[in-house]
Amino acid sequence: MTLSEKITAWRHQIFKRRRLRDITPKGLFGRSLLIVALPVAVMQIAVLWMFFDSQWETVTTRLSEGVAGDVAVIVAQYDQDPSAQNLARLSALAIEKMSLSVVLQPNEELPTSIRSSLFSVLDRTLRQALSAKLASPFWFDTTRYPAYVDIRVQTRGGLLRFIAPRDKVFSTSGHIFVFWLIAATFIQTSIAIIFIRNQVRPIQRLANAAERFGRGQDDPNFSPSGAREVRQAAAAFLEMKDRIERFVDQRTVMLAGVSHDLRTPLTRLKLQLALLEQTPDLDEARQDLREMERMLDGYLSFARDEVEEKTVLVDLAALIDAKVSNAKRAGAHIEAELAPDLRALGRQQALGRAIGNLLDNAVRYGEHAFIRMKQDQDNIEIIIEDDGPGIEEHLYEEAFAPFNRLDPARNLNTDGVGLGLSIARDIARSHGGDIVLGRSERGGLRAALRLPLQDQD
Secondary structure, three states, rough: OOOHHHHHHHHHHHHHHHHHHHHHOOOOHOOOOOOOHHHHHHHHHHHHHHHHHHHHHHHHHHHHHHHHHHHHHHHHHHHHHHHHHHHHHHHHHHHHHHHHHHHOOOOOOOOOOOOOOOOOHHHHHHHHHHHHHOOOOOOHHHHHHHEEEEEEEEOOOEEEEEEEHHHOOOOOOOOHHHHHHHHHHHHHHHHHHHHHHHHHHHHHHHHHHHHHHHOOOOOOOOOOOOOHHHHHHHHHHHHHHHHHHHHHHHHHHHHHHHHHHHHHHHHHHHHHHHHHOOHHHHHHHHHHHHHHHHHHOOOOOHOOOOOOOOOOOEEHHHHHHHHHHHHHHOOOOOEEEEEOOEEEEEEEHHHHHHHHHHHHHHHHHOOOOEEEEEOOOOOEEEEEEEOOOOHHHHHHOHHOOOOEEEEEEEEOOOOOOHHHHHHHHHHHOOOOOOOEEOOOOOOEEEEEEEEEEEOOO
């Protein structure tokens, strides 16, 4: 095999694997059910095949051959002596010894219509048996009478019509076996679905609780349940959740102390500088002091915890309208397209900070800012654009780094400490969303705050 042929075969195998992967279930419930149901289905098909091939069809063939032999004997004896006395004797013999009803229809001809059975193997087996035993033309019907089979043979004296019990021609126990096999499969699959669903539900509840905790939402009704391994995972999650909450509480207390300890000396310094004589050197000191205070506010804002804020149904249009109104009062030029019906579960103050930071950046680095809202199948998007210099594409991710001003590209956060985008993205991700940067059609930066659609019950 050449190298190109090997590559072609390898690609074909990958394509086949991908197709198999695409058609298999993606969820744990579907895969578990497939593991249980597929072997059962294969086994049942194999059993049915073996039953019909080696048992049912063999028995049916022998029964059909027996009835065909009896019909052939009656036809042969009648052809030898087509008298009324001989027909009466053969009819009595057929009823007594063969359970066949025989009637002569002298003026009738064989029907031309064909009535096929639902199971073609029945007609095929009887046709083969009659063809092997009879030399005369024949016709039969296995569908008209539920308990009988109608067989007609053309003879010299007329048309002989045979009515045979169905259980003498075919094995009638096959459908009972198939029924119980299907019923057992249905019962077994139903039990498997119930048990698998009960095993999957605790895993789904654990995943939902973890997702809600990641979005800052508590689930007070969650408790470990299910199999031992699932309970262990749930207990480990609750322990991790408690450790994180304790760490957050400790950080909040520490930051409150740091804020108090640092602001007190800063206030004294500001007071002392205000009492001193106004000189150029003191003006520079006051400016440095204001810069230190602004940096302290930025650090505390970056480290401030938002988890304790309660999750509510936030009216995003009203929240954005308030931010836009504040910016306009400060002299900003903003065009807004709001959707009044869009609401999201979240922490209102945190979302307000994220939107405010993005709007401040747009106002600071562009002459005009533009904000609009839209919703797709999975997300709510708040898009903020400006007509400023923008950011180079390779610097998008770097722009989210804490304390990064991006001076060469856009001089971001010149008046702050480089935390506006970091805080906004952290808030977005804590709500299960994200912020994506791009190039605006207006020439500046395009920031899209995405929030996932979620259950609002």
